[in-house]
Amino acid sequence: MANDPAELAERIASGDVRAAARLMRDLDDIRPGAIAVMKHLYPRTGRGFVLGITGNPGAGKSTVVDALISLYRAAGKRVGVVAVDPTSPFSGGAILGDRIRMQRHATDEGVFIRSLATRGHLGGLSRSTGEVVAVLDAMGYDVVIVETVGVGQDEVDVVSQAECAVVVTVPGMGDEIQAIKAGILEIADVLVVNKSDREGADRAVRDLFAMLELRGHDAAPVEIVRTVATSGKGIDELAHAIDRFRERGIHASDVPNAGGITPRRRRRAQATLRELVVDRLRRATDGALAARPELVDEVAARTTDPYTAADELVRAITASK
Amino acid sequence: MTSQRKLRILVAKPGLDGHDRGAKVVARALSDAGYEVVYTGLHQTPEMIAAAAVQESVDAVGLSIMSGAHMTLFPAVIEALRARGAGDVLVFGGGIVPDEDLAPLKTAGVAQVFKPGASTEEIIKWVETHVRPRAEAG
Numbered sequence: 001m002a003n004d005p006a007e008l009a010e011r012i013a014s015g016d017v018r019a020a021a022r023l024m025r026d027l028d029d030i031r032p033g034a035i036a037v038m039k040h041l042y043p044r045t046g047r048g049f050v051l052g053i054t055g056n057p058g059a060g061k062s063t064v065v066d067a068l069i070s071l072y073r074a075a076g077k078r079v080g081v082v083a084v085d086p087t088s089p090f091s092g093g094a095i096l097g098d099r100i101r102m103q104r105h106a107t108d109e110g111v112f113i114r115s116l117a118t119r120g121h122l123g124g125l126s127r128s129t130g131e132v133v134a135v136l137d138a139m140g141y142d143v144v145i146v147e148t149v150g151v152g153q154d155e156v157d158v159v160s161q162a163e164c165a166v167v168v169t170v171p172g173m174g175d176e177i178q179a180i181k182a183g184i185l186e187i188a189d190v191l192v193v194n195k196s197d198r199e200g201a202d203r204a205v206r207d208l209f210a211m212l213e214l215r216g217h218d219a220a221p222v223e224i225v226r227t228v229a230t231s232g233k234g235i236d237e238l239a240h241a242i243d244r245f246r247e248r249g250i251h252a253s254d255v256p257n258a259g260g261i262t263p264r265r266r267r268r269a270q271a272t273l274r275e276l277v278v279d280r281l282r283r284a285t286d287g288a289l290a291a292r293p294e295l296v297d298e299v300a301a302r303t304t305d306p307y308t309a310a311d312e313l314v315r316a317i318t319a320s321k
Numbered sequence: 322m323t324s325q326r327k328l329r330i331l332v333a334k335p336g337l338d339g340h341d342r343g344a345k346v347v348a349r350a351l352s353d354a355g356y357e358v359v360y361t362g363l364h365q366t367p368e369m370i371a372a373a374a375v376q377e378s379v380d381a382v383g384l385s386i387m388s389g390a391h392m393t394l395f396p397a398v399i400e401a402l403r404a405r406g407a408g409d410v411l412v413f414g415g416g417i418v419p420d421e422d423l424a425p426l427k428t429a430g431v432a433q434v435f436k437p438g439a440s441t442e443e444i445i446k447w448v449e450t451h452v453r454p455r456a457e458a459g
Contacts, residue, residue: 091353093353095360
C-alpha cells in the first residue's frame with residue numbers, strides 16, 4: 001500500500017487511530033517511510049503538554065497515570081499515554097502490562113494508550129518514545145503522559161522528553177529513599193508519596209523534605225504531594241501542583257526568548273536532535289564495522305591499535321556521507 | 322537493509338471467569354519467544370480488546386476463555402476488530418472448547434484454537450508460521 005506521506009500525515013493528524021498506531025509501529029521497527037511521515041507531522045507538534053511519570057518499580061506509576069487520565073478527561077482534555085516496560089535482555093521479548101491499570105479508559109475515544117518496550121535502550125524509555133509522543137502531540141492530544149519503566153538511580157531520560165517530571169515513591173522505603181536520591185530525585189519537578197495511607201507516609205514526606213533542603217538556595221521549589229492513587233485521593237492536589245510548576249516555569253527561570261521558545265523547550269529539542277544523530281551514527285558505525293572485518297582482526301591480533309582503527313572507521317563513515 | 326518486525330501480540334481474558342493462569346503462562350511463553358506481549362488482564366469486553374489491539378497495532382490477539390462463552394466472545398471480538406478497520410488482526414485462543422465448536426469458530430474467523438494440553442512450543446510454532454509472514458509483509 002503506497003501511501004503518500006503527506007496524505008498519511010494528514011489522516012493521522014485528523015485522528016485516524018489505526019493509521020497513527022501503525023506509524024508508531026513503523027517508527028519502533030525503524031521501517032523506511034516512517035520518517036517521511038514524521039517530517040510532515042513535526043510542524044503540528046509542540047501544542048500538547050508532555051508530562052513524565054517515573055519512579056521505583058511497584059510505586060504505583062500506572063495507577064497514578066490512570067487517576068490522572070480520569071481527572072484530565074473530566075476537565076474535557078484529550079489524553080495520550082506512552083507506557084514503557086523493559087525488554088528482556090535474554091529473549092528480546094517483553095510483557096507490556098501497564099494497560100491493566102488503565103483499562104477503564106480503553107474504549108474512551110478521548111484516550112490513546114500505547115505500550116512500548118525498551119528494546120535495549122537505557123535511560124528508562126525506548127528509543128522511539130520521543131517519536132511516539134510527537135505523533136500523539138500532532139494528533140492534538142492536550143496532555144501526553146509518558147510513564148517510564150520502574151527506575152533505580154540513573155534512568156533519567158524522561159527529563160529530556162517531558163515538560164514536567166513527576167517522581168512517584170512510596171512509604172516504607174527507609175534507606176532506599178537515600179539510594180534513589182542520586183538520580184531520579186534530582187530530576188523531580190513534583191514529588192509524589194503514593195500509597196500514603198500506609199504506615200510510614202509521614203516519615204517518607206519528612207525524608208524527602210530533608211533531602212530537598214540539602215539542595216542549594218537557588219534550587220527550584222519542588223512540591224511533595226501525598227496520594228492514594230487507587231482511590232483517587234490526592235490526585236486533584238497533584239494536578240494542581242503540576243499546574244503550579246508550569247506557572248512557575250513560565251514566569252521564573254523559563255523565560256521565553258524573542259521567538260517565544262523557553263530554555264526548557266529548547267533543551268528538549270536539542271535532546272531530540274542529539275538522540276537522532278547518535279542513533280544514525282550508531283547504525284553507521286555498525287555498517288562500517290561490518291564492512292571492515294579485517295580492522296577488527298588487526299586490533300584483536302594487536303597489529304593495529306584500537307585508536308588508529310577507530311579514527312579510520314570514523315573517516316570511512318564521514319566520507320560515505 | 323530493513324530490520325525484522327518485532328511481533329506484537331495482545332493477550333486478553335474476556336468474560337467473567339477469573340481463571341487467568343493460562344493467559345499468564347501463554348503471555349510469558351510468547352515473551353520468552355521474543356515477542357512483545359500486551360497483557361490487558363481479566364474481565365475484558367470485546368470492545369476493550371479491539372480498542373487496545375488497534376492502539377497497540379498488534380499482529381494477533383490471543384484470547385483465553387474458560388467460561389464456556391467462547392461461541393459468543395470469539396465472534397464478538399472479531400466483529401469489534403472489523404468495526405475498527407482491524408479485520409486483518411489474527412484472532413487465536415485457547416480454553417475449554419468442545420470439538421464440535423471448532424469448525425463453527427473457524428467459520429467465524431478464528432484463526433486457531435488451542436485445546437487444553439497444547440504446549441507453548443506449539444503456540445509459538447503456529448505464530449511463526451501464521452503470524453510472522455503477515456507481519457513482515459506489512
